[in-house]
Amino acid sequence: MSESGLRSGQLADAAGVNLQTLRYYERRGLLAAPRRSPGGHRLYPSDTVTLLRVIKTAQRLGFTLNEVADLLDAGRHRHHGRPDTSLQARARDKLAEVEQKLAGLTVIRDTLRAAISAGCDDLVACASSSCCPLPFVELAVLPERNDRADTC
Amino acid sequence: MSESGLRSGQLADAAGVNLQTLRYYERRGLLAAPRRSPGGHRLYPSDTVTLLRVIKTAQRLGFTLNEVADLLDAGRHRHHGRPDTSLQARARDKLAEVEQKLAGLTVIRDTLRAAISAGCDDLVACASSSCCPLPFVELAVLPERNDRADTC
DNA sequence: TTGCATCCGGTACCTGGGTACAGGCTTACC
């Protein structure tokens, strides 16, 4: 009797995920509850491996598990109706998000480079000096007067 | 009665952080335990506002709170001795880290763009088609380089 | 002195994405 599907350990191995992760995904609604053996063991259809790859890919693209679950649902419900554009729309939203993050990280990178080439070696001292490239004030906090100025 | 320092609520307001965050930072070793009023209320020296700005700045540069604590300690201990270079070294390490993240995010951005311009509209369907730009199989670990940007 | 705002310590909870037991049942192989 072996054409019955994948056992959870086999699926986990095949997809490269932890066994617990499968049950976690089931709780989160990413995987449907599979058929069970008479003794209660899960038996997954073999294309679940593909589904897990899809999930992992979407995660790598920056989608959260909730978003992935929505995305999969949208894909399932759309088959009785004309193709919708929600994956497209979500991808565009996510692209904007990723571009935001890229911009932020770029600022951080440039700031770190500036700090390195300015030779900063003490954060607290730099905060009190006016020649430091680190953006201590960028925090929407009222500027405070300081009298110490040595390093940099 | 005013030379006594900042009360925790005043400091929190001045620095733009939550009151609880101050106590959290104290537990984490980022803020030294301050002087207390006779009744046990915290009284902070006024330059703690600057310190909090420093902490928030370092966080925005991508340092974790543990790393910030180390950085501050290094700054404190170095005053009896020649200037050390640990902030420099750490900044260089962090820069490398940030550049890694940038590279990973760039791949993600390009992949999202490819998926959008290819018109993908169902993840599961795409996974079974051979012409989809989504990297369902490769990219075993996140920040690797992939230069494909073809369309369906 | 009363009243209210503030602060105290301790503990619990949150997000996100899982991982790790414990104690017991099932399945597979010989």
Next chain:
DNA sequence: GGTAAGCCTGTACCCAGGTACCGGATGCAA
């Protein structure tokens, strides 16, 4: 049919960086 591997549920824990709530004590002004 025995034994080992595998799987079950439930619960708890991990990371980081906080936030929220509680009952009680303090600070300060009128």
